[in-house]
Amino acid sequence: MKKVEVYTDGACSGNPGPGGWGAILVYNGQEKELSGFQAETTNNRMELFAAIQGLGALKESCAVKLYSDSSYLVNAFERRWIDAWQRQNWRTAAKAEVANQDLWRLLLIQAGRHQLQFVKVKGHADNEYNNRCDKLATGAIKQQRAGAKDE
Numbered sequence: 001m002k003k004v005e006v007y008t009d010g011a012c013s014g015n016p017g018p019g020g021w022g023a024i025l026v027y028n029g030q031e032k033e034l035s036g037f038q039a040e041t042t043n044n045r046m047e048l049f050a051a052i053q054g055l056g057a058l059k060e061s062c063a064v065k066l067y068s069d070s071s072y073l074v075n076a077f078e079r080r081w082i083d084a085w086q087r088q089n090w091r092t093a094a095k096a097e098v099a100n101q102d103l104w105r106l107l108l109i110q111a112g113r114h115q116l117q118f119v120k121v122k123g124h125a126d127n128e129y130n131n132r133c134d135k136l137a138t139g140a141i142k143q144q145r146a147g148a149k150d151e
Helices: 043-056 071-078 081-087 101-111 128-150
Strands: 003-012 017-025 029-042 063-068 114-122
Touching: 003 101, 003 128, 017 043, 017 101, 017 128, 029 043, 029 128, 043 063, 043 101, 063 071, 063 128, 071 101, 071 114, 081 101
Parallel strands: 003 063, 063 114
Antiparallel strands: 003 017, 017 029
16 A cells, blocks of 8 residues: 655635635655635635645555645544544534534545555744745635735
8 A cells, every 4th residue: 555645724814705725745765746815705615625635646555645734634533532422413512513524524535545644743833845835825816816916
C-alpha cells in the first residue's frame, strides 16, 4: 500500500465570507498542489473541504497521514467525536445538530477508502507544507477577488 502525506488548510475572509482551501499531496518525493474557492462559506467548511479534496485526489487506497492545523477536523477523528455524532443521529453531546454534516459525510466516504491517521500541526508556524497550504487557500481567495474586479 502506498504511503502518502496529505497537508490541508482552509481560509475564509470574514466568517462567513469568501473562502479558499489548499492541499498538498506528497508521495515518493513528488508533490501535487490543489486549491479552490467558494464564494460564501466558513473557515471550518474550508478546512473540511480541503481534506475531502486531498483524499479524493488519491486514485487508490493508501496509507495516509493527513496533516491539518484545524482542531475541529483532527479532534473529530482523533477524539472519536465523529463516531459519537453518528451514534447519536448527528447530534452533539449537548443534543444540538452537528454543523457541516454534508461535508462530514463526504469526508467519511473519502476516509473509508484509506488507512488514515490525522496529525495536528500548529498553524502559521514552522511547518513548511502547512504554510504553503495556507498560501494556496488565501491565494484562491485573492485570485477570485482579482478576477471579480476585472469584470
